[in-house]
Amino acid sequence: MKISYRPEIDGLRALAVLSVIIYHAQINLFDNFLLQGGYLGVDIFFVISGYLITKIIILELETTNNFSFRYFYERRFRRIIPPLLTVIVATFALSWFFLNPSQLVELAKSTIFSILFSSNFFFYLTEINYWAQNNLLTEPLLHTWSLAVEEQYYIFFPAICFLIYRYLKKYFLIFLIVIFLLSLLSTVYYSTENNNSFNFYMLHSRGWELIAGSFLCYIEIYKNKTSYKLKISNLLSLLGLIMVFVSILYFEEKTSHPSVYTTIPVLGVCLVIFFANDKTFVNKILSKSIFVKIGLISYSLYLWHYPIFTMAKLSDNFILNSNKLIAIGLIFLFSIISYLFIEKPSRNKKNNFKYVFFIFLIVSIVMVVFSNITINKQGFYKRDKFVNNLGIRIGDYVMDKNYYIVNHHGKFVNNYIPDNFENSPKNNKKILIVGNSRAVDLFHTLHVNKNLFLEYSFNYAKKIKNRNLRDEMKCFYLFLSSDNLDCKKDTAYYMRNVIDQFNKADTIFLASAWTSVEIDYLEKILSILKKKGKDVYIANFPPKLDLYTFHAINSFDKFVYDNSRLPNTNETFFLEKQLFKNLINNKSLFPKTEITLINEKLEIIAKKFNVSFFKNENFQCDKSLKKCHLMTPDGHKIYFDDIHFTNEGAKFFGKLIYEKNWLTK
Numbered sequence: 001m002k003i004s005y006r007p008e009i010d011g012l013r014a015l016a017v018l019s020v021i022i023y024h025a026q027i028n029l030f031d032n033f034l035l036q037g038g039y040l041g042v043d044i045f046f047v048i049s050g051y052l053i054t055k056i057i058i059l060e061l062e063t064t065n066n067f068s069f070r071y072f073y074e075r076r077f078r079r080i081i082p083p084l085l086t087v088i089v090a091t092f093a094l095s096w097f098f099l100n101p102s103q104l105v106e107l108a109k110s111t112i113f114s115i116l117f118s119s120n121f122f123f124y125l126t127e128i129n130y131w132a133q134n135n136l137l138t139e140p141l142l143h144t145w146s147l148a149v150e151e152q153y154y155i156f157f158p159a160i161c162f163l164i165y166r167y168l169k170k171y172f173l174i175f176l177i178v179i180f181l182l183s184l185l186s187t188v189y190y191s192t193e194n195n196n197s198f199n200f201y202m203l204h205s206r207g208w209e210l211i212a213g214s215f216l217c218y219i220e221i222y223k224n225k226t227s228y229k230l231k232i233s234n235l236l237s238l239l240g241l242i243m244v245f246v247s248i249l250y251f252e253e254k255t256s257h258p259s260v261y262t263t264i265p266v267l268g269v270c271l272v273i274f275f276a277n278d279k280t281f282v283n284k285i286l287s288k289s290i291f292v293k294i295g296l297i298s299y300s301l302y303l304w305h306y307p308i309f310t311m312a313k314l315s316d317n318f319i320l321n322s323n324k325l326i327a328i329g330l331i332f333l334f335s336i337i338s339y340l341f342i343e344k345p346s347r348n349k350k351n352n353f354k355y356v357f358f359i360f361l362i363v364s365i366v367m368v369v370f371s372n373i374t375i376n377k378q379g380f381y382k383r384d385k386f387v388n389n390l391g392i393r394i395g396d397y398v399m400d401k402n403y404y405i406v407n408h409h410g411k412f413v414n415n416y417i418p419d420n421f422e423n424s425p426k427n428n429k430k431i432l433i434v435g436n437s438r439a440v441d442l443f444h445t446l447h448v449n450k451n452l453f454l455e456y457s458f459n460y461a462k463k464i465k466n467r468n469l470r471d472e473m474k475c476f477y478l479f480l481s482s483d484n485l486d487c488k489k490d491t492a493y494y495m496r497n498v499i500d501q502f503n504k505a506d507t508i509f510l511a512s513a514w515t516s517v518e519i520d521y522l523e524k525i526l527s528i529l530k531k532k533g534k535d536v537y538i539a540n541f542p543p544k545l546d547l548y549t550f551h552a553i554n555s556f557d558k559f560v561y562d563n564s565r566l567p568n569t570n571e572t573f574f575l576e577k578q579l580f581k582n583l584i585n586n587k588s589l590f591p592k593t594e595i596t597l598i599n600e601k602l603e604i605i606a607k608k609f610n611v612s613f614f615k616n617e618n619f620q621c622d623k624s625l626k627k628c629h630l631m632t633p634d635g636h637k638i639y640f641d642d643i644h645f646t647n648e649g650a651k652f653f654g655k656l657i658y659e660k661n662w663l664t665k
Contacts, residue, residue, distance in 0.1 A: 003055055008276050009048060010295025011286025012269065016044035017298040019248050020143075021305045021331065025324045037251025039130075040265045042146045043209055043258070044244065045302075047269040049150055050213025057161045058221055067162045074353050076154055082346035082356065083300055083338055084147065085363050088114060091140050091307040092367070098314055101379025102402030103138050108371035108379075114144040115364050117151035120201040130200055131253045138402075140310040143302065145201050152203045153210050173222075176215050183208035184263075191259035205258055209266050216274050233275040237282040240271025300335035300343060308334065396648075397566060397637055399557050404640030408647045409437070412444050416460070420497055421504045424457035431537070432505035434461045435512040436472045441645050442511045442539060448647070449654030456663070459505070462495045473510070473518035473525060480528045507535040513643060514541045514598050519605070526609040537663075538606050540599045542616035543583045543628050545642045554642050555579070556630050566635070576627035583617060583628060614663075619656040629653075 023038025060067050088111055095107050113122035123130070123145050130142065164175050183204060190199040199205045247265035255261055276283040285291075294301070305328075312318050312327040346356050374380065398404070421430045433443045443460040446453060461476075479494060479502075502508075508529055512518055522538075529536050545554040556575055559567050567575060599615075606613035621628035629652070631637055638649030645653060657663065 003052075003059065007292045007295075008283045008286040009052075009273065010298075011288065011291035012044060012048060012272060012295070013298040014291040014294035015244070015286075016041035016048075017301045017305075018294065019044075020302065021328060024305060024309055025328060027321050027324055029321075035248055036253070037248045037255070039257075040244075040248055040251060040262075043262060043265055044269050045146065046150070046206060046209040047213040047216075047266055047273070049153070050210035051217050051273055052213070053154065053157065053210075054161070054214035054217040055221070057158055058165075058217060061162070061165045062221070067158065067165075069158065069162075072158055073154075076151075077360075078347045078353070078356060079299070079343075080147070080151070081360050081364075082342050083303055084114070084144070085360050085367070086338060086342050087303040087307060088141065088367060089363065091310075092370075094307070094311055095140060098311055099138075099379075100400045100402070102400050102406065104379040105375055106138060106402075107140060108374035110139060110141045110144070111371045112368055114141050114148070115368060117148045120145040120148040120152075120203075124197055124201040127197065129197065140307040143306040149201075149203050149206050150210075153207065157210075157214075173218055176211055176218060180208050180211040180215060183211065184260075187258050187262070188260050191256045196256070199258060209258070209262070212266050212270055213273070216270055220274065228275065230279055233277060234280050234282075236271050237275040237280050240268040240275065241282050241285075243268030244272070297335050297339040297343075300338040301331060304334045304338065305331045396635070397560065399553065399560060401553070401557075401640045404644075404646050408640065409440065409444075409644055412647075413440055413462070416447075416462070418459050418462055418495070418497055418501060420500045421457055421459060428455060428457040429507060430457045430459070430505045431507045431509050432459050432461060432501050433509045433511060434472075434476055435510055437644060438513045438539075438542065439472075439509075439511040441643075441650065442509070445645065445650040445654045445657065448651050449658060452655065452658040453663075459501050461498045461501060472512055473521040476510075477521045477525050477528075480525060480532075505534065507537060509537040509539065511539040512541075514602060516598070519598065519601055522602070522605055523609070526605070526611060530609065536609070536611040537614060538602060538611060539614045539616055540602050541595045542643060543579060543620050544595060545579060545639055546582070547642050552641070554639060556637060556639065572631055573627065576630050577625075579628040579630065580621055580626050583621065619653060619660050619662045629656075 018041070019035055019038035020041035021038075022035045023033075023041070027034045056072065057067060092107065092111060095104055099107060109126075110119055110122055113119040119141065123139070123142060128139055128142065130145070160175075161172075164172050168175070183206075187199060187205040187208060190205060244265050247268065251257065251261070251265075272282060272286075276286065278287075308327055308331050312323065312330075317323050318327070345351060424430055433439045433446075435442075439460065443458060446456075446458045450458065475494070479498070510522075510525070526536060545556070547554055548558045553561060555578065556567075559571065559575060603613050617623075617628065629638055632648050632652040634648075636648035636652075637646060638652060640646050
């Protein structure tokens with residue numbers, strides 16, 4: 001059984017993969033990124049896959065009244081596994097020289113899940129945000145989530161189709177409609193900001209896109225689509241292509257996706273597939289040789305683009321459009337080679353399947369074993385001189401920020417057990433600190449120095465799994481207004497003990513890396529807190545270091561990396577003055593930064609409600625010397641990224657808070 005070739009579908013594949021590549025390249029033109037909705041290329045692939053896979057299944061069932069699962073999965077293996085494993089092996093090999101130890105550990109974990117076609121679960125459970133461009137630095141296999149979704153679909157759908165065709169054939173269309181509606185309703189239900197990650201990565205929220213293609217196939221086979229006039233086919237296929245283009249051009253990261261809005265590009269793809277025939281204008285465009293050739297290598301292009309961007313972005317110069325175009329050129333080069341020497345040979349039926357299967361089974365086993373070793377060896381800290389410069393200690397100094405996230409910031413949050421002020425002396429002022437990771441930092445700073453603050457008792461409004469939304473104050477407002485611990489649909493956002501903490505607290509201390517969304521909720525929060533008789537403290541947006549593209553390291557780490565040593569006293573002083581200069585800019589010469597504007601809004605609101613307003617720079621900086629501290633007097637670094645404290649930094653700042661009476665001002 002052979003399915004007739006449709007070149008326009010390869011043209012659609014070309015459009016899909018080029019959109020994704022340009023989106024991830026973030027090519028800047030006139031201060032705007034091209035194709036901000038380019039991520040919709042994945043959704044185009046889903047519809048095409050649903051259409052083609054269903055066509056394979058139904059035509060075989062109609063032709064033979066049976067279905068060969070062995071032949072089906074052999075074809076899937078030949079097409080998917082060899083190129084995927086080639087890219088995984090190459091990515092791991094390159095990452096050995098480019099990624100720091102903890103980044104290599106994360107790659108090892110995602111490698112195992114990618115090989116097992118479950119990376120969508122891994123990225124969801126580890127709370128990896130697809131939209132964060134910094135993931136290009138740390139998650140070279142992030143794009144495999146979509147392959148996992150498709151493979152999960154390939155596992156379940158053929159068996160279900162076979163059973164329904166065999167025993168309930170007359171209900172097949174009803175089955176497709178029911179599954180489509182259930183999946184779409186699930187998508188709409190979960191398409192809230194708080195559940196966006198779950199909605200984005202999971203098959204249940206993507207199934208309707210795949211089923212849309214299945215539905216098209218059913219109509220095409222069992223209904224006569226050739227009866228449509230050329231004018232109608234031209235009009236509707238062109239409308240579909242316009243819908244796809246408009247979506248890619250005007251969707252952006254803020255657009256809820258997948259959601260009801262996603263029906264626009266999905267319907268557009270469906271119109272193109274269904275109505276574009278060899279006489280239509282759209283078919284003639286998409287069937288152009290250049291698009292067909294790109295479509296033929298689209299799978300390799302998709303596989304290679306993200307790892308190559310990862311390696312390219314480790315250079316500070318990746319921000320230049322010219323270098324991004326060079327990276328895209330490399331993506332095409334590697335993809336062509338991969339297509340010619342991996343994809344085509346593995347799909348060639350002349351090559352014995354047992355031979356192909358055995359080779360890549362061994363490669364899979366080796367990669368899983370080596371990935372486990374990498375995890376157990378903590379990313380091979382001393383694997384070579386280059387990586388040593390990133391991860392090894394210089395005295396007590398570690399450049400790898402993920403080391404501090406795991407061993408300092410994250411470890412403190414996960415190990416801390418709130419006592420709900422149960423051990424607090426009666427006369428102590430009980431302060432509950434609320435906010436995102438900045439609140440964690442502030443609490444950590446005060447907690448490790450609690451022997452100094454004998455008249456205070458501190459607690460932190462702890463969250464499940466240390467969830468760190470950028471609209472933390474929205475969740476706190478929902479808690480205040482309705483005792484809602486779940487932040488709407490986000491299961492168990494706050495620990496249940498927060499209710500007890502809040503009731504016992506005299507003062508609520510709001511600390512955050514503030515966003516405009518959080519500020520929108522601040523006045524509502526202050527109104528409720530005042531009515532409940534709580535004192536309120538607000539800490540402003542703290543000093544923030546510049547980050548450099550190479551491993552997203554801060555300015556202090558960059559000095560160490562560039563010079564392979566710690567800065568001396570004069571060099572440290574210079575870097576500290578630079579941070580102060582960035583914070584306290586000359587407003588007559590420079591426009592106000594976003595942080596400056598946010599802090600001004602916070603101070604105005606604090607005055608309006610007559611609550612205490614605390615400036616972090618009053619202890620993080622020395623205004624007399626016009627510098628902000630970057631290293632403790634005994635030689636420990638204070639920041640492990642652009643804003644968060646190391647253990648030693650927390651201890652140092654806690655003492656300064658006490659000495660400067662910061663909490664009383």
